[in-house]
Amino acid sequence: MRAKIAYFITAAVLVVYFVLAGSRGLMLIRHGTWLTVTFGLAVLILPVIGVWFLWQNTRFVTRANRLATELEAEGGLPVDELERDAYGRIKRDSADEVFARRRAETEDAPGDWRTWFRLAVAYRDARDTPRARQAMQRAISLHDGRQRS
Known part of the structure; x- marks a missing residue:
């Protein structure tokens, strides 16, 4: 909010x-x-x-x-499964592990907007904003029925 x-x-x-x-x-x-x-x-x-x-x-x-x-x-929204340090910041190793899992899911189902959405969240958690935005744009275009390469 x-x-x-x-x-x-x-x-x-x-x-x-x-x-x-x-x-x-x-x-x-x-x-x-x-x-x-x-x-x-x-x-x-x-x-x-x-x-x-x-x-x-x-x-x-x-x-x-x-x-x-x-x-x-x-019920497919990614849950926060990331490890955090004492200050609440995401640990890099944890973000990398989740990212690798999300990328593999997206490679297995490249036409599913849900996997692209979750990949965008993983990119954001890994602090890669440009790629997070691109992945989210891909999810939006797949959801709306527009192919985007």
Whole structure:
């Protein structure tokens, strides 16, 4: 729940920033000289890119949460079987062992979105965020019926 609140607060702050930057860009364009119009257009590009990025991330998170809810209803959501140190951090050897098991499951059933979802969780536990995101995108595309290579 804390992550959702942080996400919505961050998204709200970004939207406020996009509105402020966009209004400054429009102000520069209204000024009317070739230099201010050019600079104003350049300033407007940043909010457009930011809105697109925020939309893509929100869509990704929503779809991943939908898969997690479905997998939980099936009883297939991965349980936390990782060993932790005294401070609560995941031990690297434990994460590597679980990751190897999840990777083998995915290699045995590459067309099953559930194995890709669990592999994404294992990647995240191993602190490999880019691969975790790719595995989750693969799980989403398999679940939604789109093939992704």
